[in-house]
Amino acid sequence: MAFGHFSQGQPPEDPVEALRAELLAVKQASGLSYARLGARTHYAKSSWERWVNGKQFPPRAAVESLAAALELDPERLLALWERADEARADATGADEGGVGESANGAGEPEEPGHGAGGAAVAEADTSATPRQRAAGRRRLLFVGAACLLGAAVSVAAVLATGGDSHDAPAASKAAAATGSAQPPTPQCRAAGCGGKDPAATHCGLDGQTLTLTRNKDIVIELRYSKACAAAWGRITYASKSAIVDADNSAGDSFATPVHWGNDVYSPMVAVTGRMTAWACGTQPNGGARECTRHIPVPGTPQG
Structure with a gap:
């Protein structure tokens, strides 16, 4: 590949x-x-x-x-x-x-x-x-x-730190309990999303990859939610104890290690105004660290 x-x-x-x-x-x-x-x-x-x-x-x-x-x-x-x-x-x-x-x-x-x-x-x-x-x-x-005509998009996540939850998605449970056909709405925005899980807050539902890079075999992505005005990092093809972190130009930084499997994502950082954000992946045991480009809010003029 x-x-x-x-x-x-x-x-x-x-x-x-x-x-x-x-x-x-x-x-x-x-x-x-x-x-x-x-x-x-x-x-x-x-x-x-x-x-x-x-x-x-x-x-x-x-x-x-x-x-x-x-x-x-x-x-x-x-x-x-x-x-x-x-x-x-x-x-x-x-x-x-x-x-x-x-x-x-x-x-x-x-x-x-x-x-x-x-x-x-x-x-x-x-x-x-x-x-x-x-x-x-x-x-x-x-x-x-x-x-699937008329089915609701009711996917959300309740993830333990650095891994998968063994419970059914919270949004799916809520939709089933209320009979609602409406998709879940984001639970935070901008600074209010700092340090929070993009899946549990439903920010991941409109997530998109803004930029990618790699650190040897590790693929590093900077993910972004327009609805939540926040970004997070994701790494795949990683080994246990590899670390992903998301950072913004305001000085916020949140990191998560791989606990099992070979992928994990970080908590979110806000990306608003003329702020920029980036994601980094670090090899296990204090190995090399590589970061994506610093990306502004999509559509914001640079310079």
């Missing part, structure tokens, strides 16, 4: 990397552990760990299952998957389809009785032609969109 464009602060140009980054953002915003994500989608937690961290390419059915499980509009995720799948097909000269081939990231459905509904996901028919698989994808997209 090439990282050369990260140093210029540009979004991922590789469609496969763009899909991986979006899956990671959705997973972190949901507040679900890999085990609970697997239970909700009927795919093994080990499969989700590989897909989210870019070790293997996910099958289309798994991405669609993720959107359904988290009550997300499936169209954007599936559009990202289609572009990534096409890029892979162009690179290999074959339409692999992203399903049914363990070497390319086929899923490991949970055994019956272990998922939320107690049913395993069937393996795809690998004997189908590329044309038949394409037609099947279009049918799945139509059915998925129809089934």
Whole structure:
């Protein structure tokens, strides 16, 4: 995987990397552990760990299952998957389809009785032609969109420091209790978000990556919420005890180490007016530290 464009602060140009980054953002915003994500989608937690961290390419059915499980509009995720799948097909000269081939990231459905509904996901028919698989994808997209019509986007997170919560998302619980179809609203803004969790405050729901860089294998992102006027750092491909921190030109700085897995995000810092913010990633045991560019509020003239 090439990282050369990260140093210029540009979004991922590789469609496969763009899909991986979006899956990671959705997973972190949901507040679900890999085990609970697997239970909700009927795919093994080990499969989700590989897909989210870019070790293997996910099958289309798994991405669609993720959107359904988290009550997300499936169209954007599936559009990202289609572009990534096409890029892979162009690179290999074959339409692999992203399903049914363990070497390319086929899923490991949970055994019956272990998922939320107690049913395993069937393996795809690998004997189908590329044309038949394409037609099947279009049918799945139509059915998925129809089934999710009117569903609320109610993904939030209640994360322990540096890791996943094993409880269901707080916003999903609240929506279920009240019958509300409204998405959760941000719980803080600007300076009021300082030191707070972007997922637990719902700031992660409109999060976007402003710039990226890397520290050896660690990918460092500066994430930003317009609704909350705040930013935070996120690192992936990191080892235990690696640290991510978010900083702003007002002197605020918040850091979080990796406790388990290979990714983590920091608490937020405010980004308003002519302030700038940046994110840094530090290798374990006091190793090298690298930071992104200092970024102002999007749309603010520089100079």
